Amino acid sequence: MRALPVVAVTMVLVLVLFGAIAGASSPIGLVKVTEGMATVQRGNETLPARLGLALQEGDVLRTGADGRLGVVLHDDTRLSLGPESEIQIDHFVFAPAKGRLGLVVKMVRGVMAFVSGNIAKLSHDAVRVETPVAIVGVRGTQLLVKVETQ
């Protein structure tokens, strides 16, 4: 009978610890342009995308009908969204000295302009944009994407 509360307390502790670790993850970029309805969702929290807001791996960026959002990542990648758009910065690693490079952006809907940065320059297969209809490998360039599904 006593086992249950112990398990529950342990689970809460694990969740709190995990949350603390997740919360402490280092910034990977920042919000540089914001207009109208634009938000950053981090876990269960939704933050207004104010100028200068630091971004973290896993953040979901959204714009409303009047929204626009432009961000820069630490490898100088630049991402910008038009209205009614949603992307997740699913994976970002920029550690050239250790040979670890990667960027995966999941795009759910809307329009995005993508100017690749140093990760794409340093590694040929490290940058990917994933959409519901296709996956795009990006090699050192500017890419414009519209995602519109049936």
Added chain:
Amino acid sequence: MLSGKLWYERCRGSLVGGCLCLMLLASCAAPGLPPSPAPKQSVFLLIPDPEGKVGNITVTNRTGTQVVDQPHHASTVRSSDDAPSPPSALEETEIKRIFGEALAAQPAAPARFILYFKDDSEELTPDSEALLAEVFRTLRDRGALDISVIGHTDTIGTREYNYQLSLRRARKVADLLVLRGVDRNVLDIESHGEDNLLVKTGDQVREPRNRRVEITVW
């Protein structure tokens, strides 16, 4: 243009909404209404980057793959069951129509400066001292949100000594920026010592171009 899908998304919260949604969809298909818009598709367009360079993109799903390597060419995809189209050119007006809003929100490229220092010193060279005015002007004009200040040295002296020296250089520059009204919270100060040479040299080599602080302004 309120599409069927949008209606569906707005309505799907409840069963009643769902039924309403189906009725609306049905009414859309009824004769006498304007023709339905062009079939929905996703667009993957390659354009030159702001420096004019063109790379390539590979568009892949389980039914096919296409490489786009010509500027202003796009591959389109209707669904994950539909192979990506061969690349075709898009008109400038069409590009503006579809992507204008996303392009308008594109952050400007960062501004970069390199300040050089006297030998074994955190004192700027006269040329770099003169460049400061331009640095301050840029910071003011851009409304800088994030400024990276990274100190470097040449390879004279020990690694540890150089780490400390380049840290002093970075802090010196940071202090100059703060004196000019820059918020210390937007500064990211780093020291790379002798590990990140601008001009590759062996150990114990005097090289003025390696004695520097790099400033990147976002």
